[in-house]
Amino acid sequence: MVENARSINIAAGILLAIGILYIVGPLYLTLSTASQSYEYMLRNGLAWVPGTEFFANIEKVIHDTRIPIQMLNSMIVAFSNALATCVLSFLSAYAIVYFRIRWAGVVFALILATIMLPLDIRVITTYQVAANIFSPLNAVLDFTGLNTLIASVFGSPVQLELSVLDTHFGLVAPLVAHGTGTFLFRQFFMTLPKDLFKAARMDGAGPIRFLIDILLPLARTSFASLFVLTFLSGWTQYLWPLVGASTPDMQTAVVGLARLVPDADGQVPDFPMIMAGAVLVSLVPLTMIALLQRFLVQGLVLSEK
Amino acid sequence: MSSESSLFSHRWLPALLLAPLMLLIVLFFYVPVFQAFYWSFFLEQPFGGGSEFVGLQNFQRVLSDPEFWGATGRTVIFMLTASSLAVVVPLMLAVAADRKIGMSYPARNILVWPKGIAGASIGVVFAFIFNPFVGLMAPLNVLFPGLWNPGIDGTDAFVTLVAAHVWSGIPFNFVILLAGLRSIPPTMYQAAAMDGAGPWRRIFDVQLPLIMPQLFLTFVLEFTESITSVFALIDTITGGGPGGSTTLLVYKIYVDGFRGFDLSGASTQTAILMVFVLLLAACQFFFLGRRINYER
Known part of the structure; x- marks a missing residue:
């Protein structure tokens, strides 16, 4: 033209x-x-x-701030978030797409609904659950009357308590409870030809063999995209690590950076030092974007198709 | 082989594969969502001091609080201004980057960078750049005293928030819209050109109508995004001030719950915000979504 x-x-x-x-x-x-x-x-x-x-x-x-150890925390949180999301989403999407289960649609809807209400909205009650992850179990035991039964037999009701606040697990787990990854892998599985499955079955491949030898190698790019996406998301989280970790040594680098700015007015803060902190904190994710941009762009497009 | 074998049949394996993710989702999504609604009917004492059923009293208290309505109004204003800009700016950039010109290659790369920079980090940076004494506006403030001070003027603080939000939102919306534009078949342009539509005309008659699905999607996601992710920006740039002028709902919930220890009030507002977000998505889906032709 x-x-x-x-x-x-x-x-x-x-x-x-x-x-x-x-x-x-x-x-x-x-x-x-x-x-x-x-x-x-x-x-x-x-x-x-x-x-x-x-x-x-x-x-x-x-030397003067906790940013180095906080960057280590960010690294752990971002990496485990990415790895756990990739593995768990892959497995759940596999179960939904390749197995004959009656409630597959319901389960998928339940997983997908998590995209509607981000963690930042439900932070108050997520914090309460993280403060004692057995609280739902206790509540169920109380509600069903099982605890009165247990109390009459053993002398006291069951009240388990375990807080995951101030742990890496607690910082990561609520981030993994998200449906994007499952959605992404499901979309990918749907694009694969049905004959692939039939051929594998004919060669005698069982569910595990099919998963490891056929799907896993094919899904490499999807893995890379989801990994980059969730790593960046884990690194840049703010509200959850802010409330989920109370000691400076457990906080993530982004929270630590925000804490460098003094709350009180008066003296002009040491902005050059704070900006150096901002450079340091953004170095890892920016390097990642520079090197793996292809996967990031692909992940963004795939995750919302 | 029959069509029966197009899926695996196994009794417990699929449940086992789904279990880890479902456990996390139930524990950290459904329980908190349920609890927010549950607590909105109870007066909850902080530090486990027991609770008492109060019916709709929490809602009465929250809904008669002018600060709640102030925060809600500001949330809606922010949602409308910031999210419109956060879609329209990337849209213009995507239309420009879709053309084969020298500038579009570096642009496609650079416009994705903000994805790697946390909202809180760019908040810290914008707080400095727009600082009235040492920032970008400092020389102008010397010439015209009082021209720019986000620490005193609520509008200035609000504008800073919007600018930072649009900055952070560019990568995702740009990538989605550009992908939409690039999937338009070239024959569409050729046909329009044959009919005498020039390149400017084709933006409105070919490109925009054909990327409606992507535009719709970015708007839906951007509305929720602007309500929630603004927390990091508020906390680092304005702290909700001056005088509460940038206290949006998501920030007010945090302050009430974690600083005021008003768990019932915070849960009630959380429940209201959740209903609001869900209604918003439903409205967009039913009213806006229906008018869009997804056929290509």
Whole structure:
């Protein structure tokens, strides 16, 4: 097609340039301010040109704050979130698609419904459950009257207590209770030809063999996409790690970064140091995006189809 | 082989495969959701001090509280402004990036970066950039005192929140909309061009109608997203201030529950917010979704 599209191409170019500026601008100002001294910032405000204090500021973050150990926590939380989501979603999608179960539709609907109400909305009561993960069991025993029975036989009712607050498990588990992964794998399984299954059956493959030898290798890209997506989501969580961990040594890096800004007004905070912290905290996920962008984009598209 | 064998039959294996995820989902999704509704009918004492059935009293208390209505109103305003911008801005960028011009390659890469930056991190950065004394606006504030101060002026604080939210929301919406645009078959453009529609005209007559499913999807998700993910931005940029002008519902629930230890009040508001989110999704699905032609 030959036509004159000059005006629209120029407009599109300008628009994209503004968009890039909007995204990169704050990142550049973060980096340049992180490379200036506190005194420079007090005199000149935010830095338009990079200075020489970058490594000094980074060192301040590493020595004076808990960011290093909190980054380790973030790493554990993000990695376990990604791994657990991938494995559990894969298994549940496999059960829903490849087995004759009467309640498959119901189960899938129950899993999918989790997408509607994000963790941030139900944080109050999720916190209460995490404070004692046996509380639902206790409530059921109380409600059904089993506890009165137990109390009359053994002398006291069953009241189990186990808090997962301030543990890595507690930080991760509510994030895994999410339906996106199952949805993604189900969509992927549906695109596979039915003959694949029939051929495998004819060769005598049972459920486990089919899962490991056929589906697993085929699903590699889906795994990679979901892994990148959930890793980033785990790393960037804020509200749940904020309430789920109360000691600085259990908090994640993003929460730790937000805590670097003093609450009280008065003295201007040490913004260069805080910006160096922001650079440090964003380094892992940004590197991941740079290296695995293909999978990220694919995951975003797949997860919402 | 008969069609019977197109699925595995096994008594306990599928249940075993589903069990781990279902256990987590029941424990950390359905129990909390149920508990929020349950507690909204009880007066719950903090630190396990027992509870007492109070019927609708919690709802009466919450619904007669002007602060609740203030937070709800601000949530709706934020939802409408921030989420519209968070869809329209990526939409314009996606339409631009869909053209084969030099700029579209770096744009497709760079516009995804915010996905890796936590809401709270960009909140900390925006709080600094829009700081009235050392930030971007500081020189202007010297010339025109009082022009910009999110610490005092509620509108300034609100605008900062919206700007940060749009920044964070670009990657997802951009990727989805661009994928929609790229799936439009080239023959559509050729046919429109034959009919005399120029490239500007084709945006409105071909591209927008054909990516309605993606637009609809981004709006649905963006509405919920703008209500919930704004927490990290509020907590790092404004702290709900000045004077409560940026206290949205999700932030008020957190403050009431975790700082005020008002578990019943927080649960009641959680229940109301959940109903609101579900109704919103249902409305969009039934009223908006019906008008969209998914056929290609």
